[in-house]
Amino acid sequence: MKITLEKYHGLGNDYLIFDPNKNELKLTKEAVRLICNRNFGVGSDGLLVGPILGEDKMTLKILNPDGSEAELSGNGVRIFGKYLKDAGYVQKNHFSVNTLSGEQQIHYLNEEGTRIKVSMGHLSFWSDEIPMTGPRREVLNETMMFGSIPYRVTCVSIGNPHCVIWLSDISKDLACRIGRHSEAAECFPEKVNTELLRVVDRTNIEIEIYERGAGYTLASGTSGCAAAGAAYKMGLTDPKMYVHMPGGVLEVEIEEDGSVLMTGDVGYVGKFTLSHEMVEQLRSL
Numbered sequence: 001m002k003i004t005l006e007k008y009h010g011l012g013n014d015y016l017i018f019d020p021n022k023n024e025l026k027l028t029k030e031a032v033r034l035i036c037n038r039n040f041g042v043g044s045d046g047l048l049v050g051p052i053l054g055e056d057k058m059t060l061k062i063l064n065p066d067g068s069e070a071e072l073s074g075n076g077v078r079i080f081g082k083y084l085k086d087a088g089y090v091q092k093n094h095f096s097v098n099t100l101s102g103e104q105q106i107h108y109l110n111e112e113g114t115r116i117k118v119s120m121g122h123l124s125f126w127s128d129e130i131p132m133t134g135p136r137r138e139v140l141n142e143t144m145m146f147g148s149i150p151y152r153v154t155c156v157s158i159g160n161p162h163c164v165i166w167l168s169d170i171s172k173d174l175a176c177r178i179g180r181h182s183e184a185a186e187c188f189p190e191k192v193n194t195e196l197l198r199v200v201d202r203t204n205i206e207i208e209i210y211e212r213g214a215g216y217t218l219a220s221g222t223s224g225c226a227a228a229g230a231a232y233k234m235g236l237t238d239p240k241m242y243v244h245m246p247g248g249v250l251e252v253e254i255e256e257d258g259s260v261l262m263t264g265d266v267g268y269v270g271k272f273t274l275s276h277e278m279v280e281q282l283r284s285l
Contacts, residue, residue, distance in 0.1 A: 001023075001024055001279075002273055002274070002279070003023050003025055003273070003274040003278075003279050003282070004019075004022060004023065004271060004272065004273045004274075005017060005018060005023075005035070005042060005271070005272045005274070006019075006083060006086075006268075006270075006271050006272075007042070007044065007268075007269035007270055007271075007272060008079040008082060008083065008266055008267060008268050008269060009075075009079070009247075009266070009267050009269060010074075010075030010076075010078050010079050010219060010221065010247075010264060010265070010266050010267075011075065011218065011219035011245060011247035011248030011249070011250070011264060011265070012218035012219050012246070012247030012248065013045050013075040013217055013218055013219040013220055013221075013247060014043075014044045014045050014269065015044055015045060015046050015047065015048050015073075015075070015076050015079050016035065016036070016042060016044045016046075016047050016048065016272075017048050017050075017079070017080070017083045018035075018047055018048065018049045018050075019050070019051070019083075019087070020049060020050070020052060021051070021053070025279070025282060025283065026283075027047070027049065027063070028067070028285050029066070029067025029068070030067065030285035031067075031282045031285045032047055032063050032065070032066075032067040033065065033066060033067050034281070034282060034285065035047060035282070036065035037065075041278075042272050042274075044065065045065060045211075045214055045217060046062060046063055046064050046065055046070070046073065046076065046214065047062075047063040047065075048060060048061075048062060048063075048076050048079060048080050048083075049061040049062075049063060050080060050097075051080075051084065051089055051097075057096070057098050058084070058089070058095075058096075058097050058098065059097070059098040059099070060076070060077065060080050060097050060098065060099050061099075061100075062076050062099060062100070064211075064212070064213030064214050065213065065214050066213045066214070068213045069100060070100070070160060070212075070213065071099065071100040071101040071159045071160040072099050072100065072101040072104070072120075072121075072158070072159035072160050072222055073220070073221060073222060074118060074120055074220065074221015074222045074223075074224065074225060074250075074262050074264075075219060075220060075221040075264070076221070077097065077099065077104050077106065077118050077221070078106075078116045078118055078221065078262075078264055078266050079266050080097060081097070081106040081108070081113065081116050081118070081266075082113050082114065082116065082266040082268070084097075085108065085113035086113070086268070093107065093108045094106070094107050094108075099159070100159075101121065101159025101160065102121060102159065104118055104119060104120065104121070105118065105119035106118055106119075107119075109263070113266070114265055114266055114267070115263070115264070115265050115266075116263070116264065116265075116266060117261060117262065117263045118221070118261070118262050118263075119259065119260075119261055120158055120159070120221070120222070120225050120259075120260040120261070120262050121158055121159050121259065121260065122158070122257070122258045122259050122260070123156055123157070123158055123225075123226075123229040123233075123254070123258045123259075123260060124156065124157045124158075124258075125138040125139055125140060125154070125155065125156050125157075125233060126138055126139075126157075127139050127155070129157050130155050130156065130157045130161045130162075130188075130192075131157075131161065131188075131189055131190060132155060132161075132187050132188060132189075133186070133187045133188075133189065134187065139153070139154060139155035139156075140154050140233065140234070141153075141154060141234065142154075142155075144163075144182075144185070144187070146178050146181035146182045146185065147177065147178065147180075147181040149178075151165045151167075151178070152165070152166060153165050154166070154230040154233065154234060155192070156226050156229055156230055156233075158222050158225050158226050158229065158260060159222065160193065160212075160222055161188060161190060161191070161192045161193065161212075162192065162193045162194075162195060162222070162223065162226035162227075162230075163182050163188070163192045163193070163194050163195070164195045164197050164226060164227050164230035164231075165178065165194065165195070165196050165197065166197045166198075166199070166230075166231075166234070166236075167196055167197065167198060168198065169198065170196040170197070170198045170206060170207070170208045171196075171208060172208055172216060172246070174196060174208065175194065175196050175208035175209060175210045175216060176210060176215070176216050178194060178196065178210070179194040179210020179215070179216070180210070182194045182210070183210065183212055191212045191213070192212055193209070193210070193211050193212045193220070193222070193223055193226070194209070194210040195207045195208070195209055195210075195223050195226060195227040195230075196208040196209075197227050197230065197231060199231055199236045199237065200244070202236075202237050202238045202241075203237065203238055203240065203241045203242060204241060204242050204244065205227060205228065205231050205236075205237060205241060205242075205243055205244065206243075206244045206245075207223060207224065207227045207243060207244070207245055208245075208246070209223045209245065211223070218245065218246045218247030219245040219246065219247030219248060219250070220245070221250065221262055221264065223245075224243035224245065224250040224252055224262065225252055225260045225262050227243060228241055228243055228252040228254060228260070229254055229258075229260060232254045239253060239254040239255070240252070240253045240254075241253075248264070248265070249264075250262055250263065250264045251263040251264065
């Protein structure tokens with residue numbers, strides 16, 4: 001049986017859609033790693049498995065390129081929303097999808113479904129909800145050591161854990177150097193996504209991202225929301241702002257109750273039918 005994958009990207013953050021209603025393959029961690037490998041596989045920042053159809057709901061499973069499961073991906077949810085429209089699964093302009101972190105609301109803002117708003121859930125700065133070790137507290141402007149260097153950090157959960165570091169200058173190289181240490185730091189029992197934050201003005205921020213299980217990433221929806229939430233919590237921005245990433249710009253709005261709305265574009269790359277040789281290799285893993 002053929003295995004066909006659809007590839008999309010959200011601001012350069014690319015995902016492959018594995019539709020279980022059209023493909024039959026046991027997705028072991030080893031199989032996911034091979035599919036996502038940019039040299040030996042198709043190549044992507046992760047795999048979106050769905051829609052998994054229930055009686056009255058659709059579920060999305062989000063897999064990192066290392067084969068681990070992610071609670072949430074903002075870009076992934078937007079991409080999945082575009083695929084559902086393209087594949088004819090939905091006709092409404094507003095619907096919900098279930099992820100490991102809960103129910104996500106998806107709104108199409110144009111007829112083509114290329115611009116999408118997602119209700120990302122609520123921000124939490126409480127250590128036990130991120131999660132982090134130590135006494136229960138809001139993790140705001142704490143000093144943490146990564147690679148023997150102290151940084152001022154604010155940590156937040158938006159369904160998955162984030163460590164936001166406010167700096168005057170940020171770069172890919174610095175994100176990789178810090179991220180390699182922060183991702184697996186002992187204070188983060190489930191590891192952590194890392195964002196380097198530079199505040200441009202009250203309505204614009206810039207970030208560089210090192211994702212848990214993926215490494216350096218051009219763009220990330222949850223990272224953009226986490227950094228925006230941290231900047232607003234620290235009084236550095238207004239509640240509505242533009243998040244500038246190497247891959248492009250997201251619009252993020254923090255509501256009074258701490259819930260987050262994220263708006264961004266989705267691009268379609270194409271359809272990939274795996275060779276018989278590749279399918280046999282995946283089935284052997």
